[in-house]
Amino acid sequence: xxxxxxxxxxxxxxxxxxxxxxxxxxxxxxxxxxxxxxxxxxxxxxxxxxxxxxxxxxxxxxxxxxxxxxxxxxxxxxxxxxxxxxxxxxxxxxxxxxxxxxxxxxxxxxxxxxxxxxxxxxxxxxxxxxxxxxxxxxxxxxxxxxxxxxxxxxxxxxxxxxxxxxxxxxxxxxxxxxxxxxxxxxxxxxxxxxxxxxxxxxxxxxxxxxxxxxxxxxxxxxxxxxxxxxxxxxxxxxxxxxxxxxxxxxxxxxxxxxxxxxxxxxxxxxxxxxxxxxxxxxxxxxxxxxxxxxxxxxxxxxxxxxxxxxxxxxxxxxxxxxxxxxxxxxxxxxxxxxxxxxxxxxxxxxxxxxxxxxxxxxxxxxxxxxxxxxxxxxxxxxxxxxxxxxxxxxxxxxxxxxxxxxxxxxxxxxxxxxxxxxxxxxxxxxxxxxxxxxxxxxxxxxxxxxxxxxxxxxxxxxxxxxxxxxxxxxxxxxxxxxxxxxxxxxxxxxxxxx
RNA sequence: GCCAAGGUGGCAGAGUCCGGCCGAACGCAGCGGCCUGCAGAGCCGCCCACCGCCGGUUCAAAUCCGGCCCUUGGCUCCA
Numbered sequence: 001x002x003x004x005x006x007x008x009x010x011x012x013x014x015x016x017x018x019x020x021x022x023x024x025x026x027x028x029x030x031x032x033x034x035x036x037x038x039x040x041x042x043x044x045x046x047x048x049x050x051x052x053x054x055x056x057x058x059x060x061x062x063x064x065x066x067x068x069x070x071x072x073x074x075x076x077x078x079x080x081x082x083x084x085x086x087x088x089x090x091x092x093x094x095x096x097x098x099x100x101x102x103x104x105x106x107x108x109x110x111x112x113x114x115x116x117x118x119x120x121x122x123x124x125x126x127x128x129x130x131x132x133x134x135x136x137x138x139x140x141x142x143x144x145x146x147x148x149x150x151x152x153x154x155x156x157x158x159x160x161x162x163x164x165x166x167x168x169x170x171x172x173x174x175x176x177x178x179x180x181x182x183x184x185x186x187x188x189x190x191x192x193x194x195x196x197x198x199x200x201x202x203x204x205x206x207x208x209x210x211x212x213x214x215x216x217x218x219x220x221x222x223x224x225x226x227x228x229x230x231x232x233x234x235x236x237x238x239x240x241x242x243x244x245x246x247x248x249x250x251x252x253x254x255x256x257x258x259x260x261x262x263x264x265x266x267x268x269x270x271x272x273x274x275x276x277x278x279x280x281x282x283x284x285x286x287x288x289x290x291x292x293x294x295x296x297x298x299x300x301x302x303x304x305x306x307x308x309x310x311x312x313x314x315x316x317x318x319x320x321x322x323x324x325x326x327x328x329x330x331x332x333x334x335x336x337x338x339x340x341x342x343x344x345x346x347x348x349x350x351x352x353x354x355x356x357x358x359x360x361x362x363x364x365x366x367x368x369x370x371x372x373x374x375x376x377x378x379x380x381x382x383x384x385x386x387x388x389x390x391x392x393x394x395x396x397x398x399x400x401x402x403x404x405x406x407x408x409x410x411x412x413x414x415x416x417x418x419x420x421x422x423x424x425x426x427x428x429x430x431x432x433x434x435x436x437x438x439x440x441x442x443x444x445x446x447x448x449x450x451x452x453x454x455x456x457x458x459x460x461x462x463x464x465x466x467x468x469x470x471x472x473x474x475x476x477x478x479x480x481x482x483x484x485x486x487x488x489x490x491x492x493x494x495x496x497x498x
Numbered sequence: 499g500c501c502a503a504g505g506u507g508g509c510a511g512a513g514u515c516c517g518g519c520c521g522a523a524c525g526c527a528g529c530g531g532c533c534u535g536c537a538g539a540g541c542c543g544c545c546c547a548c549c550g551c552c553g554g555u556u557c558a559a560a561u562c563c564g565g566c567c568c569u570u571g572g573c574u575c576c577a
Binding site (some may be wrong): 005006011013014024026029030031032034035036037038040041042043044045047048050072073074112155158159160161165166167181183198199228229248249250251252253254255256257260279280282283284289290292293294318319320322323324325326328330331333334337338340341344345348377381387389390392393394395396397400403404406407408461464466469470473474477482483484485486492 | 499500501502503504509510511512513515519523525527532533534535536538540541542550551568570571572573574575576577
C-alpha cells in the first residue's frame with residue numbers, strides 16, 4: 001500500500017504523489033515568536049517531524065522549510081519584559097533561540113531552512129507589487145490590501161462562500177478596505193500603541209516606547225510593515241518554488257491565514273500553491289483548546305524537564321495528527337506507561353543478546369512471526385495518513401512478543417531477538433523514539449551511586465535482613481529510581497528525563 | 499448563523515474512505531493464576547461495548563444512505 005493523506009483542500013484521503021517522484025517539498029507554517037512554545041506547538045512539530053521521517057523512510061528526499069514570523073505587534077508588546085530584549089528584533093531573537101532549543105530537546109529533525117520574515121521583506125514587496133500590477137491588490141493610504149473579489153476561488157480551502165465571509169466582517173473596521181474580507185498585504189507606518197495594548201504583560205516597556213522599536217521598511221507605498229499572511233507566500237516561494245507538495249499547519253490557521261496564502265500565491269503565480277494541505281488538530285484541555293492567547297498552556301521545556309523526550313513524543317503521537325487530543329495528567333501518564341513498556345522490553349532483549357551464551361540455534365516461530373506482522377502493521381498504519389497511534393500499537397506488539405519469548409526460558413532465539421530489537425529501534429526512530437541513552441548506564445554518577453546502594457541492599461538480602469533491604473528499595477523509589485529484583489540480581493531505572 | 503471535525507468499554511483511543519477477518523486493536527485501570535522472601539516488572543487468562551438516537555439499503559452495517567440530538571474547532575490573536 002502506498003501513502004495516503006487527508007487533504008484539507010479536497011476534504012478527501014488521496015494517494016500521495018509529489019510533483020517529482022523522488023523529492024518532497026514540505027512547508028510548515030511556523031510560529032509567531034511572541035510567546036514561549038507550548039505543548040500545542042510541540043504536538044504539531046512532532047507530527048510534522050514524523051511525517052518528515054516517514055517520507056524519508058519511504059525513500060523520498062525531503063526539503064523541509066519552517067518559518068519564523070518575527071515581525072508582529074505581539075512581539076513589540078513584549079519589549080522590555082523580563083530579559084526578553086530591548087526591541088522587537090531582540091525579543092524575536094530570544095524566542096527564536098528558545099524555540100530552536102525546544103525543538104532540539106524534542107528530538108526533531110532539523111528543517112533545511114528556517115526563514116525569517118525580517119530577512120524576506122524585499123521578496124514580500126516584490127510579491128505585493130506583482131499583485132497590484134495584476135489587479136488583485138490596491139493601495140489605500142499607504143497600505144496595500146488584497147481584493148478578495150478579484151480571486152474567484154477565494155474560500156476554496158476553508159470551503160466557505162465569499163458572501164458568507166463578507167457578512168462576518170466588522171463593519172466599523174478600516175474604511176480603507178473595499179470589501180470587509182479584504183486583508184492587508186502591507187501596512188503603512190509603524191506600530192501604534194493602541195494596537196499592542198491588549199497584548200502587553202506586566203513588566204513590559206511602556207507601549208509608546210516599545211512601538212518605537214518596531215521595524216519599518218521602505219516600499220513603493222512609503223514606510224511600512226508586511227501584513228500577516230503575505231510572508232508565508234513569499235518565503236515558501238523563495239525557498240521551495242511556486243508549487244509546494246505539502247503545506248502543514250495547525251487547524252486554527254485554515255481561515256483566514258492559509259486561505260489568504262492560497263489567494264495571494266495563486267493570484268500572483270497562476271500556479272497551484274500547494275498540492276496537499278495537511279492540518280494538525282489541537283489539544284483539548286477540559287473544555288477548550290490549549291493556546292497562547294488563552295494562557296492555559298504548559299511550555300515545552302517544562303514538559304521535557306518533567307517527563308523526558310521519549311515520554312513526550314509517545315504522548316504527542318498518541319492520536320492521529322488530524323484528530324483532536326485530550327490533554328490531561330491521565331493521558332500523559334498512560335503514554336508514559338506505554339513508553340516504559342517499550343523501553344523495558346527493548347532493554348531485556350538487549351541484555352539477553354549480550355549474555356555470554358546467547359548465540360543459540362533455538363527458533364521461536366511465534367516471536368518471529370509476531371515481529372514480522374508488527375512491522376507490516378506499522379508500515380500500513382503510517383501509510384494510512386500517518387496513523388501514529390496504530391503505529392505505536394504495532395511497536396507494543398513487538399514488546400509483548402519479546403517479553404513472552406523471554407519468559408521462563410533458558411535459551412533464547414538469538415536471531416529472532418536481534419530482529420525484534422532492530423525492529424523496535426528502526427520503527428521507533430520513525431516516531432523519533434530513542435532507545436539509546438535512556439537505558440541504565442553505569443557511566444554516569446547517579447547510576448554508579450544507585451548500583452552502590454543496590455550492592456549494599458543485596459548483602460542485606462543475602463543475610464535475610466529483608467526489612468532493611470526493603471527500606472533501601474523504598475528510599476530509592478522515593479527518589480524516583482525504580483528497582484526490580486530479577487533472577488540475575490536487581491536492575492534499576494533512573495527517573496525519566498535524567 | 500455559516501464552515502469543518504467528532505460522538506466506540508471504567509479511562510484513553512484505533513477501526514468508518516474499500517460493508518463480512520469487529521462476538522470491535524493497543525495501552526491503562528480492575529479481577530484470577532504463574533513467578534517472587536515481599537514488592538515491582540513480566541507471562542497466561544478474564545471482566546467491561548447491543549459502536550449517540552431513529553429510520554432505510556443489504557444475505558450481511560460501528561462501517562453505506564436519510565433525519566435528529568449532542569460535543570469540539572474555525573469564522574480575521576492563535577500550531
